[in-house]
Amino acid sequence: MDLSELIEIAEHERASRRSIRIRCCTALGCQSAGALSLKQRLEEAATEVERQDIEVIGVGCMGLCGNGPLVMVDPDGVLYEHVRAADAPSIVAALDGGEATAPLGDPQHPFFTGQKRIVLEHSGIIDPERIESYIAAGGYQALYHVLHEMTPADVIDVITRSGLRGRGGAGYPTGLKWATVAKSHGNRKFVVCNADEGDPGAFMDRSIIESDPHKVLEGMAIAAYAVGADQGYVYVRAEYPLAIQRLQKAIAQARRLGVLGAQIFDAGFTFRVDIRVGAGAFVCGEETALMASIEGRRGQPRPRPPYPAESGLWGQPTLINNVETYANIAPIIRHGAEWFASIGTETSKGTKVFALTGKIRHTGLIEVPMGATLRQIVEEMGGGVPDGHVKAVQTGGPSGGCIPATLLDTPVDYESVQRVGSIMGSGGMVVMDDATHMVDVAHFYMEFCKDESCGKCIPCRAGTAQMLHMLDVIRAGQATPADLEQLEQLCLMVKETSLCGLGQSAPNPVLSTLKYFRAEYEALLNHNADRATTEP
Amino acid sequence: MAARTFTINDQLVSGREGETILEAARENGIYIPTLCHLDGVTSVGACRMCLVEIEGSRTLRPACVTQVVEGMVVHTDTERLRNYRRIIIELLFAERNHICAVCVANGHCELQNLAIAIGMDHVRFDYAFPVCEVDISHGRFGIDHNRCVLCTRCVRVCDEVEGVHTWDIAGRGADARVITDMRQPWGESTSCTSCGKCLLACPTGAIFRRGATVSEMERDPTKIAFIVAARDQRW
Amino acid sequence: MAVTRSQRPTPESAPHPSGDNRFRLLEAAMKKHQYRPDALIEVLHRAQELFGYLSTDLLLYIAHSLHLPPSRVYGVATFYHFFSMAPKGQHSCVVCLGTACYVRGSAAILAAAERHLGIKAGTTTPDGHISLETARCLGACGIAPTVVVDGTVTGHQTPEQVLIWIERLAQMVE
Ligand SMILES: Cc1cc2nc3c(=O)[nH]c(=O)nc-3n(C[C@H](O)[C@H](O)[C@H](O)COP(=O)(O)O)c2cc1C
Ligand code: SF4
Ligand code: SF4
Ligand code: SF4
Ligand code: FES
Ligand code: FES
Ligand code: FES
Numbered sequence: 025m026d027l028s029e030l031i032e033i034a035e036h037e038r039a040s041r042r043s044i045r046i047r048c049c050t051a052l053g054c055q056s057a058g059a060l061s062l063k064q065r066l067e068e069a070a071t072e073v074e075r076q077d078i079e080v081i082g083v084g085c086m087g088l089c090g091n092g093p094l095v096m097v098d099p100d101g102v103l104y105e106h107v108r109a110a111d112a113p114s115i116v117a118a119l120d121g122g123e124a125t126a127p128l129g130d131p132q133h134p135f136f137t138g139q140k141r142i143v144l145e146h147s148g149i150i151d152p153e154r155i156e157s158y159i160a161a162g163g164y165q166a167l168y169h170v171l172h173e174m175t176p177a178d179v180i181d182v183i184t185r186s187g188l189r190g191r192g193g194a195g196y197p198t199g200l201k202w203a204t205v206a207k208s209h210g211n212r213k214f215v216v217c218n219a220d221e222g223d224p225g226a227f228m229d230r231s232i233i234e235s236d237p238h239k240v241l242e243g244m245a246i247a248a249y250a251v252g253a254d255q256g257y258v259y260v261r262a263e264y265p266l267a268i269q270r271l272q273k274a275i276a277q278a279r280r281l282g283v284l285g286a287q288i289f290d291a292g293f294t295f296r297v298d299i300r301v302g303a304g305a306f307v308c309g310e311e312t313a314l315m316a317s318i319e320g321r322r323g324q325p326r327p328r329p330p331y332p333a334e335s336g337l338w339g340q341p342t343l344i345n346n347v348e349t350y351a352n353i354a355p356i357i358r359h360g361a362e363w364f365a366s367i368g369t370e371t372s373k374g375t376k377v378f379a380l381t382g383k384i385r386h387t388g389l390i391e392v393p394m395g396a397t398l399r400q401i402v403e404e405m406g407g408g409v410p411d412g413h414v415k416a417v418q419t420g421g422p423s424g425g426c427i428p429a430t431l432l433d434t435p436v437d438y439e440s441v442q443r444v445g446s447i448m449g450s451g452g453m454v455v456m457d458d459a460t461h462m463v464d465v466a467h468f469y470m471e472f473c474k475d476e477s478c479g480k481c482i483p484c485r486a487g488t489a490q491m492l493h494m495l496d497v498i499r500a501g502q503a504t505p506a507d508l509e510q511l512e513q514l515c516l517m518v519k520e521t522s523l524c525g526l527g528q529s530a531p532n533p534v535l536s537t538l539k540y541f542r543a544e545y546e547a548l549l550n551h552n553a554d555r556a557t558t559e560p
Numbered sequence: 561m562a563a564r565t566f567t568i569n570d571q572l573v574s575g576r577e578g579e580t581i582l583e584a585a586r587e588n589g590i591y592i593p594t595l596c597h598l599d600g601v602t603s604v605g606a607c608r609m610c611l612v613e614i615e616g617s618r619t620l621r622p623a624c625v626t627q628v629v630e631g632m633v634v635h636t637d638t639e640r641l642r643n644y645r646r647i648i649i650e651l652l653f654a655e656r657n658h659i660c661a662v663c664v665a666n667g668h669c670e671l672q673n674l675a676i677a678i679g680m681d682h683v684r685f686d687y688a689f690p691v692c693e694v695d696i697s698h699g700r701f702g703i704d705h706n707r708c709v710l711c712t713r714c715v716r717v718c719d720e721v722e723g724v725h726t727w728d729i730a731g732r733g734a735d736a737r738v739i740t741d742m743r744q745p746w747g748e749s750t751s752c753t754s755c756g757k758c759l760l761a762c763p764t765g766a767i768f769r770r771g772a773t774v775s776e777m778e779r780d781p782t783k784i785a786f787i788v789a790a791r792d793q794r795w
Numbered sequence: 796m797a798v799t800r801s802q803r804p805t806p807e808s809a810p811h812p813s814g815d816n817r818f819r820l821l822e823a824a825m826k827k828h829q830y831r832p833d834a835l836i837e838v839l840h841r842a843q844e845l846f847g848y849l850s851t852d853l854l855l856y857i858a859h860s861l862h863l864p865p866s867r868v869y870g871v872a873t874f875y876h877f878f879s880m881a882p883k884g885q886h887s888c889v890v891c892l893g894t895a896c897y898v899r900g901s902a903a904i905l906a907a908a909e910r911h912l913g914i915k916a917g918t919t920t921p922d923g924h925i926s927l928e929t930a931r932c933l934g935a936c937g938i939a940p941t942v943v944v945d946g947t948v949t950g951h952q953t954p955e956q957v958l959i960w961i962e963r964l965a966q967m968v969e
Contacts, residue, residue, distance in 0.1 A: 089937025224893030
């Protein structure tokens, strides 16, 4: 495989395209709403009218998953929502002036126009199950360029200057991490893609893999070249069968074309990728637990240092990045560090993908420049709460916090979100309305953390159980003001003493709701309850 | 090995390169409480009793797995650490059913000793009162899960020193339990060599000698380190 | 260490690989991974696919094949919630309790299903017909609340709708 062959595939793919393309979303959200039978009906309807200029293609997520199945017709850019299989003939007939029975969507809605798509640039446009479709969109050219025209140090320099930070939650500078792995010595090095996506209420990474799997693979290959690795693993959670299936297909296709495997682009570079499927443990998103899981062990974290960059999988230097982080790599190589650094804010460059869910009119996936305010995202793009008011926005999942409506003008970047007591997290954004009781929300997350605690360290294992119990007592109206104070004490203790990020952040939902919605806790207190302490 | 000079609690101490803060502190006669650490087996940094403050570090660090660095300034006995250690011990007492008055290890228990050293006179949390099993199927030893603190010292000693890996942990979080083989009665374990090292390693009365009565069971966990040292010299 | 391990006798209860095609397939999966101990989780996935759940005998068989101590295999199998140590019902209904579904009322859905089936989440009806389970997010939060009926994800669910699903499952006889 060389560049001319790559370009040939791209040109052939573009030339065989028909002028009218009916794009039907076949990602999980729309599949669950019947997109597969719809796509089949569309194909049949197109054949029936005997027109050679129409093609129906399955594409990845278009973003507005809550209104699926979605169908988009090019080149006119007509969007249909909630499409039923029975609507298919009328959609084809509408091309000849008929009237479609499916509701029309508005592609000019801020939900779409407010976005800046880098990670999701191909999402909903290309066919994720065909590598040619990705290559036609310029895919794998960045990898070719890197292998033939850049040294590993050049690549790391570009990523560093782009200002890209990890999208898995903590926001660690990606270039710095790559440089550390590149510098570390080992018999072998590994590159791992964290697709565990444990935050319940977030689906960015699933959607990226289902919609554009090659982009992630290309990013991993570039990373492997930069740090000197020859083996990669994608750790995907078992709850994502469709993502796993598309990724398997993508890896097989890439191998067949020679863009993965031995001697990629005849540049003396070898890189293989294998999938490792998780088995239902949130903590396996934590990097040391994830590595233990890949090694076939209980997914329990271990103290750091040593960091994976120095001693990771099987004791070898290992690079771990999130799916979205890798998905940013090829665009950065293609357009340059300066281009990327010009998007976003001073400290947070580029864009961020969010899964907008909860009590909100338009649910789905959006990608916005860093620094967009919560108000823009929730009210303008998401259309606000259907009937009622925004009470709070939860970001960062079980490790994050609830940001009250009064702070909706907070720009979304790593530092600002942290300043208001939450975290950026991986991109889950759950909108809550007046009907949501914040003590219940805190309880919900604490129950999650207790269930997911690996049990290794005492503060998290016993502390989450105890905090959950205290929240139960509060909700039962049997807690005293002293109990509430003790809960706060325990929160601080668990935060500061736990071994890994799960325990260290488990108290965050309680602390942030206490900070902004303390009255809701206090209203539940019983000032006369007599709760004696116990002797050992 | 190169020497490292640093301070613990305003006292100038010296340690060796690659040594942990815990080792250096002990060599210099400074006490840091520990529970999951056991000389002779790998440290896992799990119980968090040995957490110390290091100036310039945002987070508390476990002394048992943190290596000494030239010039570091360590505090092992601050108000905050004392408070947190007390809470850890209270959480342990509330998590399972520890009735010291009837325990074989009464008076020889590391958990009890820590509680006393820290001055924990009562538990401020509600007890969980979980249902825990007692397994006395083994001819010589028994395991009482009511008293287990999940330190994994038994797991590590059986794997790393005896080399048979009879023990492991099943389940996770608060439901985690130490198990023998396929979670079968210890007496039916086909891998256990009845060497008794887990009994030596256990800090509480969870693993006990059959026939021992209240307060009777004295053990010397430092024997594990002797065994390891003796073995290492043989090679 | 290796000596003590290989001396461990094969327990009589361990199922014999011959005679059951599923063991051949499991064997093939282990072979593909060259019986490497680090393939344990992959192998457990395959075993659960083939057998529906992980019995103690099956785990012992895997432990022997991969040269792993039984307690380690058991410890891994019970750490991950995806692995089941008991047989599941013929049909399944999984209610998502992730945040997006929770905020949109999944607790009421689960409660209705529990009431209707007369069982708690995480258990199977006494006749072994339907298992009621919960999940922490299926990644279909855009169409929350979601329920998975016999492997098919359905969105925008209500308690009423889910009871209809359950009735349909109840009427399916093998
Ligand atoms: C409890 C816990 C869960 C985590 N879950 C995830 C996850 O699902 N996906 C992810 O990418 N990172 C997760 N992380 C963060 C990872 O440990 C790691 O920082 C990240 O994958 C690094 O990639 P990045 O630098 O590209 O962000 C989690 C961390 C913790 C402590
Ligand atoms: S903080 Fe929780 S999840 Fe992390 S190591 Fe400790 S017990 Fe395990
Ligand atoms: S007696 Fe020895 S072999 Fe048996 S479980 Fe204890 S440490 Fe392991
Ligand atoms: S049985 Fe003893 S040594 Fe083993 S984990 Fe429990 S307390 Fe620790
Ligand atoms: S899944 Fe179809 S739009 Fe997101
Ligand atoms: S002794 Fe250091 S964490 Fe337990
Ligand atoms: S929260 Fe239910 S599918 Fe994500």
